[in-house]
Amino acid sequence: MQKPLVTIIVPNYNEAANLKRGVLTDLANFAKSQTYPVEILISDDGSTDDSLAMIADFSAKHENFTLLKNPHHGKPYALRAAIKKASGQYVLFTDMDQSTPISELNKLTPYISKDYKIVIGSRGVRRTDSALYRQLASVIFLLARRMILLPEIKDTQCGFKLLEISLARKIFANMRIFGRDNHAKGWKVTAYDVELLHLAKKYGHKIKEVRVAWKDEDTSVGKNRNFLKESYEMLFEIMRVRINDLLGKYNP
Numbered sequence: 001m002q003k004p005l006v007t008i009i010v011p012n013y014n015e016a017a018n019l020k021r022g023v024l025t026d027l028a029n030f031a032k033s034q035t036y037p038v039e040i041l042i043s044d045d046g047s048t049d050d051s052l053a054m055i056a057d058f059s060a061k062h063e064n065f066t067l068l069k070n071p072h073h074g075k076p077y078a079l080r081a082a083i084k085k086a087s088g089q090y091v092l093f094t095d096m097d098q099s100t101p102i103s104e105l106n107k108l109t110p111y112i113s114k115d116y117k118i119v120i121g122s123r124g125v126r127r128t129d130s131a132l133y134r135q136l137a138s139v140i141f142l143l144a145r146r147m148i149l150l151p152e153i154k155d156t157q158c159g160f161k162l163l164e165i166s167l168a169r170k171i172f173a174n175m176r177i178f179g180r181d182n183h184a185k186g187w188k189v190t191a192y193d194v195e196l197l198h199l200a201k202k203y204g205h206k207i208k209e210v211r212v213a214w215k216d217e218d219t220s221v222g223k224n225r226n227f228l229k230e231s232y233e234m235l236f237e238i239m240r241v242r243i244n245d246l247l248g249k250y251n252p
Helices: 023-033 051-060 075-085 102-111 132-148 165-174 192-202 227-246
Strands: 006-012 038-045 065-070 090-093 118-122 161-164 207-211
Touching: 006 023, 006 051, 006 075, 006 102, 023 038, 023 051, 023 102, 038 051, 038 075, 051 065, 065 075, 075 090, 075 165, 075 192, 090 165, 102 118, 102 161, 102 207, 118 192, 132 227, 161 165, 161 192, 165 192, 192 207, 192 227
Parallel strands: 006 038, 006 090, 038 065, 118 207
Antiparallel strands: 090 161, 118 161
16 A cells, blocks of 8 residues: 555544444445545554454454554553554544544645644534534533633544644653553543644644534443533643643653
């Protein structure tokens, strides 16, 4: 395969239900339709369902797909493992549920340049495809987060992000989240997105935020979401990033 321009990184943790919807075929068709070579890395986070076997079977039949098997430490660890293996000049993070369709990458790529080494998808402030209580929780979280970090960014949590590979490696090498207990049980939310964007900004890079299509397509099981508890944990994590910064832990 030609050296890829873009490496698409998709973390996987017990996503069998989403895989049965044909998301890997969607990724393969998108990659095939592009004028530039695309590599797709599926970075597994110690799945215990049928998803690992499903991905292995699909990857064996598609040369631009690679499956990375990792112990269960959480999504940031799965992303970091894939970044180390990526061959592309740029990396795109996207979620297996494809709530933001992979075709939305074409909205991000025009902005990648000397001016922007990081371009992020944004679902906006109001997400009409979400339940009312989720929309309310998102607005409250947004207001609180903007008071602590990254006031200029509307949506830090959209899983659709495009970065120049050297910047991605630099950021993930310096994220403090990897210095803490890496034991994970089940599906766990973290504020790695906020830490990632904070470091990009701290290193002097402008962040371009682009509105992308989003509709909740997640059919995976086992992600029992308690949004009040999740929001509290996220704000605690964001405060931790702010404190780390004040203590100079992100300084060279």
